[in-house]
Amino acid sequence: MADINNVIIIGSGPAGYTAAIYAARANLKPILVSGFQPGGQLTITTDVENYPGYEDPIQGPWLMEQMQKQAAHVGTEIINSQVTEVFLNEKVKKLNLDNGKTLNAKTVIISTGAQARWLGLENESKFQGHGLSACATCDGFFFKDKEVAVIGGGNSAAEEALFLTKFATKVYLIHRRDKLRAEKILQDRLNENSKIEFIWNSEVTKFKGNDDLESIDLLNKKDNKSSNLKIDGVFIAIGHDPATQLFKGQLMMDDGGYIITDPDSTKTSIDGVFAAGDVKDKIYRQAVTAAGMGCMAALEVEKYLD
Numbered sequence: 001m002a003d004i005n006n007v008i009i010i011g012s013g014p015a016g017y018t019a020a021i022y023a024a025r026a027n028l029k030p031i032l033v034s035g036f037q038p039g040g041q042l043t044i045t046t047d048v049e050n051y052p053g054y055e056d057p058i059q060g061p062w063l064m065e066q067m068q069k070q071a072a073h074v075g076t077e078i079i080n081s082q083v084t085e086v087f088l089n090e091k092v093k094k095l096n097l098d099n100g101k102t103l104n105a106k107t108v109i110i111s112t113g114a115q116a117r118w119l120g121l122e123n124e125s126k127f128q129g130h131g132l133s134a135c136a137t138c139d140g141f142f143f144k145d146k147e148v149a150v151i152g153g154g155n156s157a158a159e160e161a162l163f164l165t166k167f168a169t170k171v172y173l174i175h176r177r178d179k180l181r182a183e184k185i186l187q188d189r190l191n192e193n194s195k196i197e198f199i200w201n202s203e204v205t206k207f208k209g210n211d212d213l214e215s216i217d218l219l220n221k222k223d224n225k226s227s228n229l230k231i232d233g234v235f236i237a238i239g240h241d242p243a244t245q246l247f248k249g250q251l252m253m254d255d256g257g258y259i260i261t262d263p264d265s266t267k268t269s270i271d272g273v274f275a276a277g278d279v280k281d282k283i284y285r286q287a288v289t290a291a292g293m294g295c296m297a298a299l300e301v302e303k304y305l306d
């Protein structure tokens, strides 16, 4: 019989590394499987100004490298591989990796995160961090006294647009239909805010600029007319996809595929399986909240093993 580990952590964002740091310091000898994008969503951002502990802005990839080194330093075994199959319902959990190995563990912490949906247009990745973002809370501050646009019509788009009015002189809300799906109270706030201007029935067809984003081409789907809008920043808010495909049919999830946990806890529907970070959180989605949940998960694992 292969070794039975105390805890295996799946995913290497702030939730995973924080869980690893706490579990290692509790002498649990954790194993962390880093996944296909080691470091997670922060590795595709640039300046981070809202992670506590740093006076000056830091770089997202640097922050994740530090977390990885800290987790390793306190005794985490980090495996750069991907989990391809999980068997969570047994007392001893079994995880198959893409390197052909199988890991066994008494507990599993799932911190596989989520990914913002992007429009899938040419140039989109080039402008990420250069005028194009999927997180107003993270990057809104950099658009003080500038003109920005938010793409989407849900609660996230409405909240991001309202948040951005604190910095920007003007916020366009560009939606592909003529009706928002955001809650009525948010719609009322948008309508009452003089900095917000709606652009209805429209889709972005092109991002333009040299190094930084300078303008976007729009297509009005009602009259089929194209236009160009000069803009300093664009925030895509068309939803997120949690990375939970692997756990479908085993763990309880909500309609959006987010893992359901007990209130004020990281416990999932299966004993010994815990979930932390964006994989279970569609509201806050911050590095610091994910890290906090990673800490909770490790403490709950410790208690479970006791």
Ligand code: NAP
Pocket (backbone or CB within 6 Å): 119, 151, 152, 153, 154, 155, 156, 157, 159, 176, 177, 180, 181, 237, 238, 239, 240, 256, 282, 283
């Ligand atoms: P969402 O509710 O799924 O809304 C996504 C929006 O993006 C929709 O308006 C959709 O248009 C649009 N969209 C999707 N794909 C697009 C594309 N390719 N091009 C252009 N537009 C596109 O996503 P969300 O706003 O991120 O919210 C996700 C969940 O979290 C929801 O359940 C929401 O209620 C919840 N949430 C709650 C709060 C809160 O309670 N404070 C805050 C944020 C989010 P259509 O309308 O035409 O489909």
